[in-house]
Amino acid sequence: MDAIALVAVGVLLLMLVGQYFAGMADYYLAIENPRPLDEHEAVITSRWWGFLTQTKSSRVAELVGQGFADIRVFATRRQMMTSILTCGWERSVTVAWRGNAGQHPLGQA
Amino acid sequence: MPVVDISGHPPDARWVNYHKTGESILSGRFALRSAGLGPGRDDIREGAQATLEWLGDAKKAGIPVRPVGGAWSPSNIQTVQDGWMLNTRRYNRCFRLGEDDFTDRGTVPAKYFLVEGGVQIDEISDKLESDEVGRSLRSTGASNGQTIAGACATGTHGSVLAAGGIQDHVRAVQIVTPSGIHWIEPATPLMSDKFIAATGATMVHRSDEMFAAALVPVGSLGIVTAMVIETVPRFYLQAILKLIDFGRADLQLLADGEFRVFSDKHGLPEEPYFVMVVTNPHKPFRRKAVVRFLYERASMDDCKCAETPAELGAGYDSFTMLGWVLHNLPFANGFIIQTIMRLAVGKGIGPEDKLIGTWGMTTETHKPLAKIFTGALFCERKDLPRLFERGCEAFAGAGGATAVTLRFMKGGHGLLAPARWPETAGMDCDGPDSPRTRRAFAKMLTAFDGQDPIPFTRHWGKENQLDAARVAADYGVDLIRWKAVRNMLLSPADRALFRTQVLDAWGLTA
Numbered sequence A: 001m002d003a004i005a006l007v008a009v010g011v012l013l014l015m016l017v018g019q020y021f022a023g024m025a026d027y028y029l030a031i032e033n034p035r036p037l038d039e040h041e042a043v044i045t046s047r048w049w050g051f052l053t054q055t056k057s058s059r060v061a062e063l064v065g066q067g068f069a070d071i072r073v074f075a076t077r078r079q080m081m082t083s084i085l086t087c088g089w090e091r092s093v094t095v096a097w098r099g100n101a102g103q104h105p106l107g108q109a
Numbered sequence B: 001m002p003v004v005d006i007s008g009h010p011p012d013a014r015w016v017n018y019h020k021t022g023e024s025i026l027s028g029r030f031a032l033r034s035a036g037l038g039p040g041r042d043d044i045r046e047g048a049q050a051t052l053e054w055l056g057d058a059k060k061a062g063i064p065v066r067p068v069g070g071a072w073s074p075s076n077i078q079t080v081q082d083g084w085m086l087n088t089r090r091y092n093r094c095f096r097l098g099e100d101d102f103t104d105r106g107t108v109p110a111k112y113f114l115v116e117g118g119v120q121i122d123e124i125s126d127k128l129e130s131d132e133v134g135r136s137l138r139s140t141g142a143s144n145g146q147t148i149a150g151a152c153a154t155g156t157h158g159s160v161l162a163a164g165g166i167q168d169h170v171r172a173v174q175i176v177t178p179s180g181i182h183w184i185e186p187a188t189p190l191m192s193d194k195f196i197a198a199t200g201a202t203m204v205h206r207s208d209e210m211f212a213a214a215l216v217p218v219g220s221l222g223i224v225t226a227m228v229i230e231t232v233p234r235f236y237l238q239a240i241l242k243l244i245d246f247g248r249a250d251l252q253l254l255a256d257g258e259f260r261v262f263s264d265k266h267g268l269p270e271e272p273y274f275v276m277v278v279t280n281p282h283k284p285f286r287r288k289a290v291v292r293f294l295y296e297r298a299s300m301d302d303c304k305c306a307e308t309p310a311e312l313g314a315g316y317d318s319f320t321m322l323g324w325v326l327h328n329l330p331f332a333n334g335f336i337i338q339t340i341m342r343l344a345v346g347k348g349i350g351p352e353d354k355l356i357g358t359w360g361m362t363t364e365t366h367k368p369l370a371k372i373f374t375g376a377l378f379c380e381r382k383d384l385p386r387l388f389e390r391g392c393e394a395f396a397g398a399g400g401a402t403a404v405t406l407r408f409m410k411g412g413h414g415l416l417a418p419a420r421w422p423e424t425a426g427m428d429c430d431g432p433d434s435p436r437t438r439r440a441f442a443k444m445l446t447a448f449d450g451q452d453p454i455p456f457t458r459h460w461g462k463e464n465q466l467d468a469a470r471v472a473a474d475y476g477v478d479l480i481r482w483k484a485v486r487n488m489l490l491s492p493a494d495r496a497l498f499r500t501q502v503l504d505a506w507g508l509t510a
Helices: A002-023 A077-085 B040-061 B121-128 B148-153 B193-198 B208-215 B248-255 B259-266 B316-328 B330-345 B381-397 B435-449 B468-489 B492-497 B501-505
Strands: A027-030 A036-047 A052-055 A068-074 A090-100 B003-005 B014-016 B023-025 B028-033 B065-068 B084-090 B094-096 B112-116 B170-177 B180-185 B203-206 B223-230 B236-245 B274-279 B288-297 B355-358 B372-380 B403-410 B423-432
Touching (some): A036 B084, B040 B170, B040 B180, B040 B193, B094 B121, B121 B148, B180 B208, B236 B330, B259 B288, B288 B330, B330 B403, B381 B403
Parallel strands (some): B028 B084, B180 B203
Antiparallel strands (some): A027 A068, A036 A052, B112 B223
């Protein structure tokens, strides 16, 4: 019985460790031929297991008119640890994005 | 108005460079943008005049300035504290030139292009390599996210055997300083006076000495707003990528410039256009190395066109992803680096794949997923065996955890070009950043200066641990000549405007 309990605890621990590492993965999406400007970051926090999700403030980006070059979503070690310790009650992710510098046709000098 | 105040926009006062190796706490952020005017000379005149006014405002306020393009350099050459930053990435247009724009009416205008300082290398390649234009850059760095002005400022190199650094494409430069808009080209005139005046330049310098200084300005001669570049007809490259057993005899072949023999042994039986060898510094001759060859092709007949740069073997800087593992398991570094190299190569690219692409397709704009370490050294090619063996011993012995990449090139033009020997070899340490790797890199640099010193230079844009004494020793008379040109372009008060901690430490602002 003890052995079964130990195995079960071990599996649960492995699941937690796996969630911790997988939660820090980078999810990256880019347009074809991105022409990136400076990177900006925002933290989006979900509480009550997703019933309440918000950023701390709204953002006015400098990329108006050009759109996104790329977007990256990831959690930091601290964000993942907070999520695990709070049993998922608080789950934050960082969204990093870069504006597109624009694509101009070849002109005449 | 091409210069726009973006101080209120994120990331606000705290700005971090592309590879997150340095930050600036700024008192103002500005963006230089194309005004969308045509013809191109009007757009460049508008941008240069706006930059001139902006520099005047900064000078009046006594605030240091720093232009930034791709923000690519991990050496933090683009950071400034309590200063104004000018982001040039939206000043990114390219233009064809006409016969009348040149002094010599016999010049073939199709070879030349006028580019704005903020245009990214990848953007230039995309435009040049279109079917409509059919031109190409001859060589660039492996990554293409830098702006043309930034890449030239640091003398960025590739591994094309018959070409030098990227600045070798440049035939004329427009630089803005607080005193005016300068047009610099060699003593033999290229562009017509009428064209130069139309770009807003009021001071024309036709001088080989000034041109040689302006080719690699190291961010210290003013703000580069435009360039005329010379290109070559579009060509294609067939890629070979594979793991090889790399021995001392191979290293000697490379040092002797026997690239054809090296290619016969490990690639195709023909002269390669590009050769790069990625080695494992932990027992480099007992572990596998990755070799990448590119062979020039006139057409794409019988070949499969690569759809992504990665298919041609680009993106090898994926080594950066396991930083913390390497840092925390130093005893296993050799094994881990080898495993990463095997995974990165996969099944490789063989002759039977007949995978082909343009030069631009062989490079890639990578997205850093980890804090990277990247350092690059240059030496005369014949000294490579000593540099490599001594370097690997010191670097690996101190726990350095990056691959060591060997590249080969001609000496680049420009007084401060770090690839400065007629036959130059480059040795890059690219991988995940960690304090241990930084210490190991420093130890390696010290080892080269020890008994039986090996002459070498360091990349301006990468981790280099340079100081003023070392810069003076590396560049000698060329540095004195470069400073003489700088003093012609910038008065002491104007020089103060371009001071930063990094440039001060290198002795380039004094």
